[in-house]
Amino acid sequence: MPTIEAIFVIFIGFAGGLAVGTGFIAFLVVLGVIPRLTQLTKTMKWIHAYEWSAVLGAVVGGWMSLRNSVLYTSKYWLIPIGLFHGVFIGMLAAALTEVLNVWPILAKRIGVADKIVVLLMAIVFGKVFGSLFHWIYFIDH
Amino acid sequence: MEKTVFVKLRHRVQVKPNATVSIGDISQLIGNDRHTIERLKEIPLYRIQPSDKNIVILDVMRVVDAIVHTDASLEVQTIGPAQTIIEVIYKKRKFSLVYFLLVWLLLFIGSGMAIMNFHEDVSMQQVHQRLYTMITGEKIDKPLLLQIPYSLGLGIGMILFFNHVFRKRINEEPSPLEVEMFNYQQSLDQYVILHENKESMRRIADD
Numbered sequence: 001m002p003t004i005e006a007i008f009v010i011f012i013g014f015a016g017g018l019a020v021g022t023g024f025i026a027f028l029v030v031l032g033v034i035p036r037l038t039q040l041t042k043t044m045k046w047i048h049a050y051e052w053s054a055v056l057g058a059v060v061g062g063w064m065s066l067r068n069s070v071l072y073t074s075k076y077w078l079i080p081i082g083l084f085h086g087v088f089i090g091m092l093a094a095a096l097t098e099v100l101n102v103w104p105i106l107a108k109r110i111g112v113a114d115k116i117v118v119l120l121m122a123i124v125f126g127k128v129f130g131s132l133f134h135w136i137y138f139i140d141h
Numbered sequence: 142m143e144k145t146v147f148v149k150l151r152h153r154v155q156v157k158p159n160a161t162v163s164i165g166d167i168s169q170l171i172g173n174d175r176h177t178i179e180r181l182k183e184i185p186l187y188r189i190q191p192s193d194k195n196i197v198i199l200d201v202m203r204v205v206d207a208i209v210h211t212d213a214s215l216e217v218q219t220i221g222p223a224q225t226i227i228e229v230i231y232k233k234r235k236f237s238l239v240y241f242l243l244v245w246l247l248l249f250i251g252s253g254m255a256i257m258n259f260h261e262d263v264s265m266q267q268v269h270q271r272l273y274t275m276i277t278g279e280k281i282d283k284p285l286l287l288q289i290p291y292s293l294g295l296g297i298g299m300i301l302f303f304n305h306v307f308r309k310r311i312n313e314e315p316s317p318l319e320v321e322m323f324n325y326q327q328s329l330d331q332y333v334i335l336h337e338n339k340e341s342m343r344r345i346a347d348d
Contacts, residue, residue: 082291
């Protein structure tokens, strides 16, 4: 490949990565998952380490999926990975309903402010059940 | 100083229909002379009309006006909010179990559907199959070893975000949900204060 084309391709790749990376971080920031985690665990001073963890996670994930790396290790590693993956998506989903102001309006409209936890559980169980149903049954049909 | 009365309006007061609201109902009063204070608290300010529906706003100016009219020698100092929101409680809304169960089911099925659509939308099945291959080197159609912990984690993550499990143990800070409810109530209050209070706006066509 001539040098000029190589430089061009490198530039395009870099620009694309930059756009996706900033978008990803902006998404995380808007939903406020990291501040919520530090608040829960009272580890505000480690916030920079958390930033690096998100960045490194994105880079390693991107690298491994693009390079088709294979680790050839035990399949039981998938259990903690799946759990963390789920907690992360769950927090994103919870944060998303929050941004959309669903709860206060729902509680006001149907006047069940004191039963809101029960309604929250409806969503939680709905997600867990829907997800299990999807993977175990729905995929085959 | 001797004749000063400090007035602080309450933010929100609930009353019964057709009640008469007195100064003591909607505000705290402090002054040197206990007797005067007790007398001032009894002054009726407003009688709830059926046409008021369920929100009435009373301005602090009304309270000052009533106090000054009773005893012109008093000096009134106001502290805190400038108006009180009076909520007329008609009858306790009966809590219907059927209604509640319907909403519960709606949310349950709706969120289940939403998560399935999300999985399809981002092709999560392929991602999981790929991840399985990345870790173990084997190809598999249904990587349930990854997907079942994932599904459980989904619920844990949501509960964690709203902090309902460890509420007492971890800290006393309000959960995001409580803050959100508070903000929403604040905005509603702000709105009714401006829109239900005839004194706060003056339009050209008013006369």
